[in-house]
Amino acid sequence: MPNNGTGMAPFAIAIGIFVGGIALGTMFDAYYPKSKPKYALSWWASKTSVIAVIAFLQAILLLFTLTLGNHLLSNSQVKLFISILIGSITFLSIIFCLKIILGGFGTWLTTIILVLQISASSGLYPVELTSGFARAISPYLPMTYLIDALRHAISLGGSITTDMVIMLITTFFMNIFIIFKFHRDKWLKLAVVNLIGITLINLTYYATMQMKHYRLLGNF
Numbered sequence: 576m577p578n579n580g581t582g583m584a585p586f587a588i589a590i591g592i593f594v595g596g597i598a599l600g601t602m603f604d605a606y607y608p609k610s611k612p613k614y615a616l617s618w619w620a621s622k623t624s625v626i627a628v629i630a631f632l633q634a635i636l637l638l639f640t641l642t643l644g645n646h647l648l649s650n651s652q653v654k655l656f657i658s659i660l661i662g663s664i665t666f667l668s669i670i671f672c673l674k675i676i677l678g679g680f681g682t683w684l685t686t687i688i689l690v691l692q693i694s695a696s697s698g699l700y701p702v703e704l705t706s707g708f709a710r711a712i713s714p715y716l717p718m719t720y721l722i723d724a725l726r727h728a729i730s731l732g733g734s735i736t737t738d739m740v741i742m743l744i745t746t747f748f749m750n751i752f753i754i755f756k757f758h759r760d761k762w763l764k765l766a767v768v769n770l771i772g773i774t775l776i777n778l779t780y781y782a783t784m785q786m787k788h789y790r791l792l793g794n795f
Contacts, residue, residue, distance in 0.1 A: 584647055585725035586698030588637065589662065589718045593689055595633060596666040599626075600682065605671045615758035623750065626667050634660040647729070654728035654735050662721035665742040668749035669717060676756050692718040717745055 605622045638656050641647040649655045669688070673681030695702065695709035696718040702710050713719050724738035 580645075581647065581730060584641070584729055585722045586696075588641070588659065588725055589696070589698065589721045590689075590693065591637070592633070592659065592663050592721070593666045593670075593692070593718065596663070596670045597685055597689070599629060599667065600670045600674050600685070603629075606675050615754055618757045619750070619754045622671075623753075626671060627664065630663040630667055631660065633663050649729040650732045651728050655725070657739065658721065658724040658728050658735060661739050661742050661746075662717075662724070665717050665721070665746045665749075668746045668753075672749040672752050675753055688716075692716045695719075696722055698722050717742060 603625070605626065608618055608621060634656060637659055638652070641655075642649075642652070670685050673685050675681070677684065691712060692698075695705060695713045696716050697713065698718070702713045702719075705713075720738040720741045724735040724742075727733045727735050727738075
């Protein structure tokens with residue numbers, strides 16, 4: 576490892592990706608569609624496609640900044656790019672899943688997760704040197720696996736497969752939760768619209784019958 580900056584790079588990269596995801600979460604509306612979606616899956620795809628493109632552009636920009644701007648030397652540029660890309664997609668999936676399902680509370684919870692990851696993801700110090708609470712939650716934090724993958728890609732060498740699989744599984748379930756949310760809200764809105772429509776029809780029918788009744792009384 577040539578210098579301290581290279582040793583700290585995995586932690587700094589992971590924090591930057593997560594903070595960037597939080598910034599995107601405040602600017603991009605991943606819930607309300609521009610047009611009424613026919614299916615929950617198409618609703619999800621219209622939003623996720625934008626997020627995926629941003630994650631890809633973020634990964635490319637970050638890779639070029641690290642290699643050309645900061646002159647970061649890595650064992651494998653391919654593994655570094657894959658780690659950044661999968662980490663970006665995973666973090667964005669978590670951030671938008673919490674925001675879509677929990678609203679403002681989800682945004683607040685995202686900040687809490689960031690704070691926990693700073694202290695318990697083995698970014699600054701080995702997890703063995705942290706508190707018992709940090710050691711307990713470390714395996715459940717996505718940044719733990721991104722930092723480990725980045726360390727292997729930059730300096731340690733070796734496989735990043737396990738870290739990538741865990742992050743992809745996390746991404747899969749986050750998006751399943753989003754699709755379920757869209758599906759539930761779509762049918763809930765449809766039920767509300769139908770209920771309002773039926774209520775208006777009944778009120779109209781009742782008003783019409785009342786008017787006919789008063790006209791009959793007036794004839795007498």
